[in-house]
Every structure is written in structure tokens, then in C-alpha cells.
Amino acid sequence: MDQITKEAAKEKIEKLTREINYHNQLYYQEDKSEISDYEFDQLMEELVHLEEQFPELQDKNSPSQHVGGTITKEFETVEHETRMLSLGNTYSKEELEAFDERVAKGLGHRDYSYFCELKFDGVAISLIYENGDLVRAVTRGDGYKGDDVTANVKTIRNIPLHLKGNDYPEKFDIRGEIFLPKKEFEKINAEREANGEALLANPRNTTSGTLKMQDSSIVAKRRLNCYFYQLLGEDLSVENHNEAVQLMEKWGFNVSPTYKNCNNFEEVLDYIESWREKRHQLPLETDGVVLKVNNYQHRETLGFTAKNPRWAIAYKYKAESAESKLLSVTYQVGRTGAITPVANLSPVSLAGTTVKRASLHNANEIERLDLHMGDTVNVEKGGEIIPKITGVVLEKRENSSKPISYITQCPECGTPLERKEGEAKHFCPNTTSCPPQVLGRIEHFVHKRAMDIDSLGTERLRALITQGYISNPSDIYKLKDQKQQLLGLEINADQYTKSSNGYLFVSLKKALFAITEGISLASIEKFLQSNEEVDQAHKLEAFENFIMEKKNKASLNQANLKKLQDVLSKENFDKMEDYLPVSSVLYLFLGKQVSLDELNKITRKKNTVHDIVLALSLDLTQEQKDKIKRLKGNTFQSGVISNMLKGIEASKNQSFEKVLFALGIRNIGENTAQILARHFLNIDALIQADQEELLAINGVGETLVQSIQEYFAQEKHLKMIEELKQEGLHFEIKKEDKPEVASEKLKGLKILASGKFEHFKRDEIIETINSHGGQYVKSVSKNLDFIIEGADMGPSKKEKAEQLGVKMISEEAFLKMIKE
Ligand SMILES: NC(=O)c1ccc[n+]([C@@H]2O[C@H](COP(=O)([O-])OP(=O)(O)OC[C@H]3O[C@@H](n4cnc5c(N)ncnc54)[C@H](O)[C@@H]3O)[C@@H](O)[C@H]2O)c1
Ligand SMILES: [Zn+2]
Numbered sequence: 134m135d136q137i138t139k140e141a142a143k144e145k146i147e148k149l150t151r152e153i154n155y156h157n158q159l160y161y162q163e164d165k166s167e168i169s170d171y172e173f174d175q176l177m178e179e180l181v182h183l184e185e186q187f188p189e190l191q192d193k194n195s196p197s198q199h200v201g202g203t204i205t206k207e208f209e210t211v212e213h214e215t216r217m218l219s220l221g222n223t224y225s226k227e228e229l230e231a232f233d234e235r236v237a238k239g240l241g242h243r244d245y246s247y248f249c250e251l252k253f254d255g256v257a258i259s260l261i262y263e264n265g266d267l268v269r270a271v272t273r274g275d276g277y278k279g280d281d282v283t284a285n286v287k288t289i290r291n292i293p294l295h296l297k298g299n300d301y302p303e304k305f306d307i308r309g310e311i312f313l314p315k316k317e318f319e320k321i322n323a324e325r326e327a328n329g330e331a332l333l334a335n336p337r338n339t340t341s342g343t344l345k346m347q348d349s350s351i352v353a354k355r356r357l358n359c360y361f362y363q364l365l366g367e368d369l370s371v372e373n374h375n376e377a378v379q380l381m382e383k384w385g386f387n388v389s390p391t392y393k394n395c396n397n398f399e400e401v402l403d404y405i406e407s408w409r410e411k412r413h414q415l416p417l418e419t420d421g422v423v424l425k426v427n428n429y430q431h432r433e434t435l436g437f438t439a440k441n442p443r444w445a446i447a448y449k450y451k452a453e454s455a456e457s458k459l460l461s462v463t464y465q466v467g468r469t470g471a472i473t474p475v476a477n478l479s480p481v482s483l484a485g486t487t488v489k490r491a492s493l494h495n496a497n498e499i500e501r502l503d504l505h506m507g508d509t510v511n512v513e514k515g516g517e518i519i520p521k522i523t524g525v526v527l528e529k530r531e532n533s534s535k536p537i538s539y540i541t542q543c544p545e546c547g548t549p550l551e552r553k554e555g556e557a558k559h560f561c562p563n564t565t566s567c568p569p570q571v572l573g574r575i576e577h578f579v580h581k582r583a584m585d586i587d588s589l590g591t592e593r594l595r596a597l598i599t600q601g602y603i604s605n606p607s608d609i610y611k612l613k614d615q616k617q618q619l620l621g622l623e624i625n626a627d628q629y630t631k632s633s634n635g636y637l638f639v640s641l642k643k644a645l646f647a648i649t650e651g652i653s654l655a656s657i658e659k660f661l662q663s664n665e666e667v668d669q670a671h672k673l674e675a676f677e678n679f680i681m682e683k684k685n686k687a688s689l690n691q692a693n694l695k696k697l698q699d700v701l702s703k704e705n706f707d708k709m710e711d712y713l714p715v716s717s718v719l720y721l722f723l724g725k726q727v728s729l730d731e732l733n734k735i736t737r738k739k740n741t742v743h744d745i746v747l748a749l750s751l752d753l754t755q756e757q758k759d760k761i762k763r764l765k766g767n768t769f770q771s772g773v774i775s776n777m778l779k780g781i782e783a784s785k786n787q788s789f790e791k792v793l794f795a796l797g798i799r800n801i802g803e804n805t806a807q808i809l810a811r812h813f814l815n816i817d818a819l820i821q822a823d824q825e826e827l828l829a830i831n832g833v834g835e836t837l838v839q840s841i842q843e844y845f846a847q848e849k850h851l852k853m854i855e856e857l858k859q860e861g862l863h864f865e866i867k868k869e870d871k872p873e874v875a876s877e878k879l880k881g882l883k884i885l886a887s888g889k890f891e892h893f894k895r896d897e898i899i900e901t902i903n904s905h906g907g908q909y910v911k912s913v914s915k916n917l918d919f920i921i922e923g924a925d926m927g928p929s930k931k932e933k934a935e936q937l938g939v940k941m942i943s944e945e946a947f948l949k950m951i952k953e
Contacts, residue, residue: 468573
């Protein structure tokens, strides 16, 4: 590194400290990362290096001197008997070798082995067992003290609550890594996507967020898992780590079978190489290898630094990275109206797949990278994570290139975008008619747990929405009067996309199919697959050879391809691998009748070829019609239509609570819909309910009241409900669904239940209270009539109840009360 003055070093150290603290805060407290682990580790390394050069500038609070996490206010704080440390890490073999040299020097000999394990990417946990029972689970926190998350950890299935056998010490501390299996993570995200919710970034952050939840029953649903890797205790009678690992396995702890005791450094390197690729097949994410000196005596000799053991180090796999060219930035509009910019890249092969697109998250990210059109960029892909642009290769930037300017209008509907104060994402505010947003609402409406119309899948809905047949739920029930118009309508699946300024693009596959004759779609698909790693211009060149080889209609096809390339070279569109502007293709077919300019304009307003052709209202020859048909997507046929209408008709039987849920009123989930339906019995009573009446219902808070009132204040919603009523949907509870009242023994009483009960699950006790006329209340206050105290009642709740002098009764007493 260059010489640096002390002044400059001081400034740099302060800057790095601020940055690292900022990212630590995000990572550990908010479970987010704005930069990759590698970038974070680079910052830390730079800081350590400067502090080594200028030891007098090292602050005792420097992030290089303590582990990055802290404790939270939500849980009880517990002090660790043995500190929980971090690990030194490196991405280079040279530094790993230097580590080995330090170990050899520290011990004064080379008679030691390294126990190698994979570095599991999750959240560290310390479990205390006493007499074979799990008594406490504590997070690493700041290394000295952490959060008591016992209740949450107890929901993890393969963490033993009681140990088998009896040859374990009276008390010991076992440490491991809690993680979310990749499959579970994907499942959660698939569900979130279907519900139009924001996706979770990665399994580690999700694990960390889950562990900090206040409601253990939600934690239980997340299916966390744990691998153990350290055993601590007074009388373990083992001398080496490998023996401890055997004990852990014997006592029933989940240990990853991937470990290996390596007798020399060569073996360590082999171990590292052998897992570099194979680790992606493991059920969880891993980011490196941890090597630990196996012998405990040796460990003691080597000791610790302020933050790390001197007898262990993590070798981290650097995410694979490659250079690619930025072709364009397009923008996706999510079902909630959130805009996500996407980088379209020239194809590059990375970690076993061809990458052509990368998410750019939001405008800040584009600014942070200072992206210019045509830039050469570094793309990274670690395991299963979506590819990411990590930086620009500035030396390769062309002088004339312009910075990417973020769009100001929605590419789907043209509405000016908005950005709320403090939010990173831009939004399209046109909730009523922006197609993806309408789709989000309608998908919710037809969802299995709402109106349950499974004959209206995403593809069909999108077609009906973009072509103007559906813009709100009541339109669904009007489809039965439009059978004729629906016939032959395009189901525009994935073959279309829109450019950043709203021009319609069609898949290259369809385009090539349409401009040629005598070549099947399947063989075009095959051709594209085998040319996946070639950029689009070269793909078209290769396609010419492909045409010539086919011989059938070769010269005609070749001429058409030439014409297409010609038109493309004149147009100045966004470039996207695998897509072409619809206008360029249509121009080949309609050239004499419409100008390219006119075509361009119209493709900006329309969403399918069908719509464009309709809008042009030209006299077409049969040949033209045939060609256009090849460009279109699948169309609605009569079988599909009648199946669709049948499903719609059947949905009219759904109960009031399902209909209420289906309306998609903000903050009304399935449970709330049920509560409201049972309380009000029909929609009119709900519409008329005032704030006081709503707030009196258990489970209804102020935000919900506000959403309800905002929703019903809008004329268009009332009109739609009226229309749906006319169609015969249930807006009142059916007789047989009315809740039974067991007694009025608890009438007027405000009651809370806390802890675990023998005779009830959580929902059941609430239901029981309600069915006897009582009112369940969520938090401790002096307005409570009493609290039913279960086993392991939350200590903070209990303390507060005692302070306020709220009466507490046992489960038995409660049972007696309602049975009497
Ligand atoms: N991207 C960001 O913004 C950001 C911010 C802060 C931290 N980080 C990442 O977190 C790291 C710092 O976290 P850290 O202090 O927890 O260190 P670490 O994750 O690099 O190493 C220590 C941890 O490794 C875990 N571990 C996994 N497998 C293990 C095994 N087999 N044996 C022993 N331990 C194992 C343990 O939980 C232990 O606490 C940074 O190096 C960086 O990669 C990233
Ligand atoms: Zn829009």
C-alpha cells in the first residue's frame, strides 16, 4: 500500500469506521445488507491495515476490536459465561498460509492438525443444557452478552429439548449456527411473490429476522434448522475438537457430516477445493471453510486477539465474477406498483449458468454504481443469489457515454412515478388501472383462499387485463356476456416485455418464427439454446447459417432476416437479449401500409400484437394474417372460455368472510376478515360501523380502522360492491356459519392469556373467551379484568401485570369459571 500521512490516515480511519458501523447496524439490527460480504470485508481489511500502520490511531471502540452485533431491547439480556467470538477471515491462500505460519510459530512445532468445517451462513447461537435439559438459548449479541431467544429456539425441531442417555455433564454450553434451509427460503419467497409481498433478500437475513420475532408460533412455521460446531464445559474429558464433535453427535445434536480432520496444510487446501462447487448442493448456504486447530492444549497456547481466536480462521470463497456489457436498463412494475430497475447485459457465463440480467434494486443503486449506458460492468453470482452488478470497469468506459437517467413515468401505464420520503423505491401511483397493479389485486381476489377461481390463472388474467376486459373484480362476472369477443383473444404469456419508455418487445423466438417459413418453433428454440452465450447481433448472424443449412425456403428466409437486421439497425431502442421491438417485426409484414414511425408510436400504447393490429384497422391479405398469427401468442379457444366461466360461476358460493378477504382492503387478512364477518354478519353493518365500534373488537387496531374507513369512503368501491351483490356474491353470513354463543359467563370482561396452556392452543383460548362473551385483549393494561397465567408466562408481561396490580388466575381457575 502507498505511504499515507498520519493526517490522511486519521481521516480515512474515521470514514471507514463510520461506514463499517453503518453496515454492521444494517446487517445485525435490521437484517439487511447494502453491500456484499466481500465488499464489507474489504472495508474491514483496509481499516485493520491502517490501524496496524498507525497503532496510536486505533480507538478502543473501533469495529476492528469487537464483534459487530449488539443486543436488542425486545429480549432479556444474558451474559455469556464464555465469550462468543468472531473469526478472522481471508479470501486468499497466501494469507491462509501466513496464518499457518503463525500457528507453527506460536506452537514452536508443526505437530498439529486442522479440523475443517464448512462455514455455515446463518446466525450463531449458544445453548445451555443443565441436567440434560435445554434451559437457555442466547444470541451472540456483542460477544459478551446476547438476547435470550429460548422460546423461539425451542420451536426448532432438531434442537433437542431433553438429551437421551445420561453420560453428559451436569451443565454445558453448545454452540452452533441456526439457518434456514435453501428450500424453505425459496418456498417462503414463492409464497410472498404470489401474494405480491416484497421478497426476502437471502436465507441468512431471514434467519436472523425470524429469530428476533416476538411470536414463537410464527417462528415455528419457518422451519429453521441448526448445525452445531462447538462444545464448552468444565468436565468434558476430551482433548481434541474431533472428540467433542463425536460427543455432540452421540448426544443427538445435529452436526453437518461435511467435516474433516486434516493432517497438514495441503489437505486443508484440498478440502477447500473439494467444496468450492459441491457446497452449492448442500441444503443450506455456506460461504467458506473454517479451519480450527484440533487440539485444545494447542488452542490454549495460541490464545485470542480482542475479537478472534488465534487458532482458527475462515477462508471465504469469493463469489464468482465476470465482466459484461450493460445493454440497457428496463423497469419492472410489481403488483404493488413498486418499480424495480433491471440491467440487461450481454450474455456471460457465471457459476454454471448464462447471465443476461441483473437486478439493480432501485435508483440509489444506479447512482451508487454511477452506471452509464454501454458500461462494462462486473457481475457477481454467489450460489443461488440473483446476479448482482458490483462495479463498473471505468477504464473501459467510452467518453461519450451518458449516465443512466431514471425513468419518470411508469413503463406500463405512463403515469408519473412517485417516491415517498425516505423510501428507496419509486412507485406508480395509478392503482386503479396500471396493469400489473390491477393484476395484483385481481390475483388476490381469485386466490384459493379468497374467491377460489383457479380457472383464472396469472396468464389468462394478464391477457384479460392488458386487453381491457378486466380492471376490477366486478368485471370478472361480466365476462359471461362477452363470449364472442373473447374468442381468439391473445393470451400474452411471457412473450412480451416493455422497454424503459414503454415500447412493446416480443421474444426473439417468436420474432424469428414469424419472419421465417418452414422452420418449427421447437427447432428455433433449440437453435437459441445452443447459442445462449452469444450476444444478440451474433445470434442473428448465426441464425443466417442455420437458415441456409435448413435449405427449405432458405433464400426467402435469408432475405427476410436481412430486412429485419436492416430495420433494427435504424432503430434506436433499448437493447435486451432475447427480445426484439414488435414494431421492427411488424414493419416487415406491413411496411407499405404503415410507416415505421407510426408503428413505433402505436406499440407504445398497446400490449399485444392483437391489439396493435386491431388499432391499425388495415385491410390485410391472407398471407399477412398468417404471418401475424405466427407472431401472436396462444389465443383463447371456446373450451378455455367455458371452463373459465364455469369457475367464475362457482365462486359465487364463497362465504361472506372469503368475499370480504377477497376485496383486498388493506390490512384485512384472512383472520381479520373472519373476525369482522362474524362480528358484523353483513357488509352494510361493517360499512356503517364507526371507529368506536370497530376498536372495541378484539384484533382490531387503529391502522385497520383507518384502512376500513378509507376503503369504504370511496364511491367506486361501494359501486363495485353493489355490482357484486347484484351478481349474487355473499355479502352476509350464511345462517349455518353464525358463531355459537356458549354462555355469557364472561360478558363484559376484558381478559388476557399469556404463556402455555394444557387444555388450549393459543387460538382456542381466545375463541373460548369470545364464545363466553368475554373480550380478549392483547397487551397488559390496568383495564384488564384478569390475566390467565400459563406456564412460562413472558417475564416482562408478568412484571408489568404485577406493577399494575392486575389479577392473575390459573388455567384451572379459568376452566372452573366457565364450567360452573
Ligand atoms: N454485507 C454487509 O453489509 C455485512 C455487514 C456486517 C457483516 N457482514 C459479514 O459478516 C461477517 C462478520 O460476521 P461475524 O463477526 O459473525 O464473523 P463471521 O461470520 O465471518 O465468522 C464468525 C461466525 O462464523 C459462524 N460459523 C459458521 N460456521 C462455523 C463453523 N463451522 N465453525 C465456527 N463458526 C462458524 C459463527 O456464527 C461465528 O460466529 C463479515 O465478515 C461479513 O462477511 C456483512
Ligand atoms: Zn403504472
